[in-house]
Amino acid sequence: MTHGSGGRAMAQLIQDLFVRHLDNDLLRQANDQAMFEVPAGRMVMSTDGHVISPLFFPGGDIGSLAIHGTINDVAMSGARPLYLAAGFILEEGFPLADLERVVASMSLAAAKAGVPVITGDTKVVEKGKGDGIFITTTGIGLVPEGVNISGDRAKPGDAILVSGTMGDHGVAIMSSRANLEFETSMESDSAALHGLVADMVAAVPEIHCLRDPTRGGLATTLNELAQQSAVGMNLREEDIPINPQVSAACELLGLDPLYVANEGKLICICEQRHAAQLLQVMRAHALGKKAAIIGEVIEERHGFVRMETSFGGSRVVDWLAGEQLPRIC
Numbered sequence: 001m002t003h004g005s006g007g008r009a010m011a012q013l014i015q016d017l018f019v020r021h022l023d024n025d026l027l028r029q030a031n032d033q034a035m036f037e038v039p040a041g042r043m044v045m046s047t048d049g050h051v052i053s054p055l056f057f058p059g060g061d062i063g064s065l066a067i068h069g070t071i072n073d074v075a076m077s078g079a080r081p082l083y084l085a086a087g088f089i090l091e092e093g094f095p096l097a098d099l100e101r102v103v104a105s106m107s108l109a110a111a112k113a114g115v116p117v118i119t120g121d122t123k124v125v126e127k128g129k130g131d132g133i134f135i136t137t138t139g140i141g142l143v144p145e146g147v148n149i150s151g152d153r154a155k156p157g158d159a160i161l162v163s164g165t166m167g168d169h170g171v172a173i174m175s176s177r178a179n180l181e182f183e184t185s186m187e188s189d190s191a192a193l194h195g196l197v198a199d200m201v202a203a204v205p206e207i208h209c210l211r212d213p214t215r216g217g218l219a220t221t222l223n224e225l226a227q228q229s230a231v232g233m234n235l236r237e238e239d240i241p242i243n244p245q246v247s248a249a250c251e252l253l254g255l256d257p258l259y260v261a262n263e264g265k266l267i268c269i270c271e272q273r274h275a276a277q278l279l280q281v282m283r284a285h286a287l288g289k290k291a292a293i294i295g296e297v298i299e300e301r302h303g304f305v306r307m308e309t310s311f312g313g314s315r316v317v318d319w320l321a322g323e324q325l326p327r328i329c
Helices: 008-022 062-075 096-113 168-176 194-203 217-229 244-253 272-284
Strands: 042-050 080-091 117-125 133-143 159-162 209-211 232-236 267-270 292-298 305-308 314-316
Touching: 008 096, 008 117, 042 062, 062 080, 062 096, 062 133, 062 194, 080 096, 080 194, 096 117, 096 133, 159 272, 168 244, 194 272, 209 217, 217 232, 217 267, 217 305, 267 272, 272 292
Parallel strands: 080 117, 232 305
Antiparallel strands: 042 133, 080 133, 159 267, 159 292, 209 267, 232 292, 305 314
């Protein structure tokens, strides 16, 4: 609790751990805020809390996830992420070695993405009133001129694309939980998508919608977009990329991979005339090699998302009901 008291121990923790790993000119100002210059234009802002369990999982950890998750939320507007802020809630007794591992991971992810953490806050709660560590990150970004990407812009006739395989993150988390162990080589797809988005926007500034299908997976995210835009959607099951390991794990557990979380994939909705070009751009990027066109936006007054099954039938792909897997991100 001394590390959260606001005294010498807290100042030493901030300097020796947080500043050492996340160091940059703006963070080094050491004020209760960060002051920075921004170019003229439309700004976007997003904030996201991260409460994942376990903290460390195949392909990532809560630290890198906190960086990637907020960068991606900002990037889904077509924006270039500029800066991040991070807030930490630590439980009394949380090992300093684990905290350093988390912050070092955040530092590496932020440096690789080119989006620095420039301000933050740390609080400590009594043992039993937290769960090790919770992280909240906030990001801001700048939208390029002429780009207007929003969840309410899908139009009948638009194509629906995804950047890669669905459900990888959720299955990686399941494989890390003691009561859900099974043989799999799956790793989380956690990644910062702003580079991929920048390539897509440069090629086709007229993209209508972008969204990362995190909690609730592809199915729930498409239902959200359908509701926002007052349209329906028609998917083709055979065109949706899913790793065989994910399909097998979901079958074993009685889950539908369309509802399993992703942390490094995006959905893109655009005019049909741009679909082939965007698919080519996505597949040329390291994070979009398995991109696919999976369906179309249709006129549908009820806002239903339907799917043509691999057996030749059709079914409604509804919203996620309940929680398939808690503490996923």
